[in-house]
Amino acid sequence: MGLGAQLVASPLPARSQMASSLGFHIILACFGIALPAATLIAEWIGIRRGDAAALLLARRWSKVMAVLVAVGAVSGTVLSYEMGLLWPGLMGRFGATIGIPFTIEGIFFFLEAIFLGVYLYGWRRMSPWAHWWSGVPMAVAGVLGALSVVAANSWMNAPAGFTLSHGRISKVDPLSVYFNAATPYQTPHMVLAAYMVTGYVVAGVYAAGLLRGRRDRYHRLGLAIPFSLAAIATPLQVMMGDIITRFVASNQPVKFAAMEFVARTGREVPEYVGGILLNGRVYFGTAIPALDSILVGFSPRTRVIGWDSVPPDRRPPVPTLIHLSFDVMVGLGFLLLAVAAWQGWWWWLHRRLLLTRWFLVPAALGGVAAVIAMEAGWTVTEVGRQPWIVYHVMLTSSAVTRASGVVVTLTVILILYAVMTVVSIGIPMLMSRRWRAERPADEEAERVPYGPPPPPAMPRAP
Amino acid sequence: MSPSPEAIATAAVMFVALAAYALFGGADFGGGIWDLLAGGTRRGAAARELIDESITPVWEANHVWLIFVLVLLWTGFPPAFAAIMTALFIPLSLSLLGIFLRGVGFAFRHTAERLRMQQLTGAMFAAASLITPFFLGTVIGAVATGQVPVRPAGNVLAAWTSLTAVLTGALFVAACAYISAVFLVLEARLRGHQELIRYFLLRATGAGVLTGALGAVTFAELSRSAPHVFAGLTGRALPLVAVSIAAGVAVLAMIWLRWFPGLRVTAAIAVAAVVWGWGLAQYPDLLPGSLTLAAGSAPSGALLAELVIAGAAALTVGPAFGLLYWLQQRRLLTHPESDTELRRGAQLAAARAGGQPPTAPAPAAPRITTSLVLAAVAIKAIKDLFSRPRRR
Numbered sequence: 001m002g003l004g005a006q007l008v009a010s011p012l013p014a015r016s017q018m019a020s021s022l023g024f025h026i027i028l029a030c031f032g033i034a035l036p037a038a039t040l041i042a043e044w045i046g047i048r049r050g051d052a053a054a055l056l057l058a059r060r061w062s063k064v065m066a067v068l069v070a071v072g073a074v075s076g077t078v079l080s081y082e083m084g085l086l087w088p089g090l091m092g093r094f095g096a097t098i099g100i101p102f103t104i105e106g107i108f109f110f111l112e113a114i115f116l117g118v119y120l121y122g123w124r125r126m127s128p129w130a131h132w133w134s135g136v137p138m139a140v141a142g143v144l145g146a147l148s149v150v151a152a153n154s155w156m157n158a159p160a161g162f163t164l165s166h167g168r169i170s171k172v173d174p175l176s177v178y179f180n181a182a183t184p185y186q187t188p189h190m191v192l193a194a195y196m197v198t199g200y201v202v203a204g205v206y207a208a209g210l211l212r213g214r215r216d217r218y219h220r221l222g223l224a225i226p227f228s229l230a231a232i233a234t235p236l237q238v239m240m241g242d243i244i245t246r247f248v249a250s251n252q253p254v255k256f257a258a259m260e261f262v263a264r265t266g267r268e269v270p271e272y273v274g275g276i277l278l279n280g281r282v283y284f285g286t287a288i289p290a291l292d293s294i295l296v297g298f299s300p301r302t303r304v305i306g307w308d309s310v311p312p313d314r315r316p317p318v319p320t321l322i323h324l325s326f327d328v329m330v331g332l333g334f335l336l337l338a339v340a341a342w343q344g345w346w347w348w349l350h351r352r353l354l355l356t357r358w359f360l361v362p363a364a365l366g367g368v369a370a371v372i373a374m375e376a377g378w379t380v381t382e383v384g385r386q387p388w389i390v391y392h393v394m395l396t397s398s399a400v401t402r403a404s405g406v407v408v409t410l411t412v413i414l415i416l417y418a419v420m421t422v423v424s425i426g427i428p429m430l431m432s433r434r435w436r437a438e439r440p441a442d443e444e445a446e447r448v449p450y451g452p453p454p455p456p457a458m459p460r461a462p
Numbered sequence: 463m464s465p466s467p468e469a470i471a472t473a474a475v476m477f478v479a480l481a482a483y484a485l486f487g488g489a490d491f492g493g494g495i496w497d498l499l500a501g502g503t504r505r506g507a508a509a510r511e512l513i514d515e516s517i518t519p520v521w522e523a524n525h526v527w528l529i530f531v532l533v534l535l536w537t538g539f540p541p542a543f544a545a546i547m548t549a550l551f552i553p554l555s556l557s558l559l560g561i562f563l564r565g566v567g568f569a570f571r572h573t574a575e576r577l578r579m580q581q582l583t584g585a586m587f588a589a590a591s592l593i594t595p596f597f598l599g600t601v602i603g604a605v606a607t608g609q610v611p612v613r614p615a616g617n618v619l620a621a622w623t624s625l626t627a628v629l630t631g632a633l634f635v636a637a638c639a640y641i642s643a644v645f646l647v648l649e650a651r652l653r654g655h656q657e658l659i660r661y662f663l664l665r666a667t668g669a670g671v672l673t674g675a676l677g678a679v680t681f682a683e684l685s686r687s688a689p690h691v692f693a694g695l696t697g698r699a700l701p702l703v704a705v706s707i708a709a710g711v712a713v714l715a716m717i718w719l720r721w722f723p724g725l726r727v728t729a730a731i732a733v734a735a736v737v738w739g740w741g742l743a744q745y746p747d748l749l750p751g752s753l754t755l756a757a758g759s760a761p762s763g764a765l766l767a768e769l770v771i772a773g774a775a776a777l778t779v780g781p782a783f784g785l786l787y788w789l790q791q792r793r794l795l796t797h798p799e800s801d802t803e804l805r806r807g808a809q810l811a812a813a814r815a816g817g818q819p820p821t822a823p824a825p826a827a828p829r830i831t832t833s834l835v836l837a838a839v840a841i842k843a844i845k846d847l848f849s850r851p852r853r854r
Contacts, residue, residue, distance in 0.1 A: 070565065070568065071565065071566065073525065073526075073565065074561065074562055074564075074565030074566060076529075077525065077528070077529060077558070077561055077562075077565075078558060078561075078562060080529055080532050080533065081532070081554065081558045083536070084532070084536060084543055084544065084546075084547035084554075085547050085551060085554060085555060085558075088543075088544035088545075088547045088548045089544070091536050091540055091543055091544050091547070092540050092541050092543070092544025092545070093540065093544075094540070095536040095537055095539075095540030095543055095544070095760070096537055096538075096540050096760030096761060096764035097764065098537075099533055099534075099536050099537025099538075099540075099760075099764070099768075100537060100764060100767050100768070100771075102533050102536075102537070103530075103533045103534070103537060103767075103768060103771050104771055106526065106529050106530055106533050107771060107774065107775045107778070107779065109526065109529075110526045110530075110775070110779050111778060111779060111782055113526065114779065114782040114783055114785075114786050115782060117786045117789075118782070118785055118786050118789060121786070121789040122789070125789065137782070162761075169760070169761055169764075170761055171761050171763060172760065172761045172762075172763035172764040172767070173763055174763055174764065174766075174767035401547070401548055401551065402548055402614070402615055402616045403548050403549075403551035403552075403614075403616045403617045404616055404617060405551055405552060405555070405617065409555050412559070416559075416562060416566075419566065420566060423566055
């Protein structure tokens with residue numbers, strides 16, 4: 001029983017389950033946040049210029065969005081259950097604070113789902129501009145919902161807006177909970193990330209199509225619209241990342257110490273690029289002298305707090321993972337910035353799209369890079385906060401459920417999420433195969449979650 | 463100590479959301495149950511299509527009600543939420559499994575091409591429609607019988623496997639089937655489908671009688687297992703129970719007389735009244751026997767925030783929902799521009815005559831494209847998975 005009992009008693013299975021659920025959901029959430037905007041831009045071009053290719057793109061993206069939002073709604077439900085199933089200690093004590101941003105998020109999601117239904121129904125039922133406007137609440141609700149749910153996560157990093165007496169919350173200030181110190185940093189970071197992920201993934205699909213020789217206007221627009229969205233978000237994101245890192249250095253110095261391998265508090269702290277930490281020493285890393293101090297305080301004399309400032313049991317586990325995740329996120333961010341700048345520069349000079357193979361190959365891979373960067377970012381913020389679930393207020397180990405069976409649910413979740421991944425990649429794939437199959441009747445009769453039934457005159461898809 | 467007005471208001475809002483979930487979510491689950499019972503692929507085709515058409519556009523919005531209930535419970539009454547989630551870890555996980563399978567089955571079945579695949583996803587959807595209401599029912603039964611302690615040391619198996627809990631689970635399944643059959647009668651009527659009207663009228667009657675019988679048995683059982691709640695149901699909440707019974711009988715009469723106006727509302731009252739009756743009967747307890755509303759509610763700041771949010775939700779979500787239902791009921795096509803025309807306009811190969819198999823001319827695969835192995839291998843694997851007929 002030794003190992004098994006230990007495993008059950010530790011929060012590790014619960015943390016793994018939460019991590020896999022969140023890591024999966026966040027990708028779908030990105031599409032819920034940013035795909036409406038891309039779709040609306042395509043539709044706008046389509047109506048404004050009478051461009052059939054743009055309209056077709058918008059109509060098809062809205063169908064893909066329906067599938068992704070439907071799956072995202074399921075994984076979102078799983079997460080809100082898991083908040084209670086896995087962390088009753090957290091919810092029992094702090095449910096009253098963390099629940100407020102969650103409730104707001106629930107309403108925005110509700111609105112988004114409803115307007116997605118309206119939007120899907122509205123194709124061919126409303127006048128073009130009325131239909132376009134029916135999609136706007138979807139895009140707005142997507143962003144506001146993201147702000148709310150990330151505000152809940154920010155609260156865990158910078159808890160505020162409550163008074164504790166005898167281990168119970170006696171007073172709650174909802175505005176301070178929602179607008180905690182970390183909210184203005186974390187929420188734009190995530191919204192920009194969502195635009196980058198969606199933009200680069202969708203653009204990547206059409207870049208792959210262009211690489212295969214489908215060089216029509218449909219594919220060029222399909223690349224240009226989402227790529228522009230992502231390319232605008234990328235430099236903003238790099239700036240935001242720089243600002244947010246300095247905030248972490250002052251707000252959560254121990255997390256920052258793990259991100260940058262700062263063992264001892266001091267000045268002229270070197271910046272490690274890459275490297276793994278073994279027995280207190282950094283191997284395979286490149287140290288740039290004093291750069292870390294310069295980045296934190298614009299001067300090599302800046303004092304940076306190391307993890308020696310807290311006892312070992314208050315330090316985050318596996319600093320190597322945190323450090324490498326951080327480096328991966330930053331590195332991929334700069335690579336994407338380079339690709340975006342390249343296209344932007346070309347467009348500025350020539351007023352037409354750069355469609356060489358040298359550009360299209362990295363563009364096709366940009367989506368994967370953006371997803372990895374985002375997952376790495378969440379790894380940094382979540383693992384970096386450990387051993388706290390609410391920073392400096394509650395330990396993860398005292399929040400975890402006392403019910404046995406998390407190992408079982410973890411296993412089930414891992415299997416089911418593997419299935420979900422296949423489904424949510426596979427369905428758009430199937431749809432695009434059907435769209436290319438040149439049997440328009442199939443597309444006409446296609447059904448998606450939330451969507452209307454096929455027109456009666458058309459035959460049903462086989 | 464009596465509970466604060468904002469705690470009562472929050473609890474009331476939560477019970478409104480709970481009743482909405484019982485109605486709309488319940489109708490969805492019921493749809494899945496009738497789908498399951500519709501018989502063979504050909505025999506059940508018409509019924510399945512009706513079920514599908516009537517729940518597709520709103521199904522997910524329906525499930526957001528559950529999220530609202532969860533979030534209101536955890537924000538408004540954190541200790542109760544933590545206790546329920548710990549003690550009833552198993553049935554809640556199972557109900558979550560059901561919600562998950564349903565969602566995936568639903569997202570998938572519309573796009574699955576092959577019949578076998580459609581059957582598989584359909585079966586997933588239908589099975590999940592049984593699992594979720596049953597286990598949620600056992601959770602309610604466990605709470606009502608006062609078997610959930612405030613600080614559970616872990617799973618409390620006895621709480622949700624008691625006779626009352628299991629009966630409540632069965633009652634929930636029957637109620638879902640009942641409310642769904644009533645709604646489906648009206649959907650069939652909207653489409654002028656005489657045969658399906660008869661089909662679902664019969665089932666609504668059957669499910670109605672079964673629900674009534676199960677309700678009576680559960681009620682009798684409550685007198686033994688949860689005397690406190692039973693006293694509430696026969697005392698303070700008696701009017702609501704009476705309304706529910708009266709509405710239930712009225713629905714059966716209306717079905718028998720084929721008097722359709724008001725059928726939907728009456729059936730809804732029958733379900734909603736019993737949900738509120740339970741809430742009223744349990745008042746002022748959150749967890750009967752261990753936690754009162756006053757002791758278990760959040761500070762007033764949080765409760766007021768929830769009430770403001772709920773008000774804002776009613777103002778925004780209400781009209782939006784109305785618009786969606788209105789669009790769903792209006793089944794016209796006014797704008798003629800079809801996908802086919804768009805395709806032609808975009809010069810994406812006009813429809814070929816005869817519907818030949820898609821012989822896309824193999825594009826000269828550039829070598830660098832093959833270096834996109836990551837993407838390509840994944841695509842291939844998924845495509846193969848879908849195109850290979852499933853062997854059993």
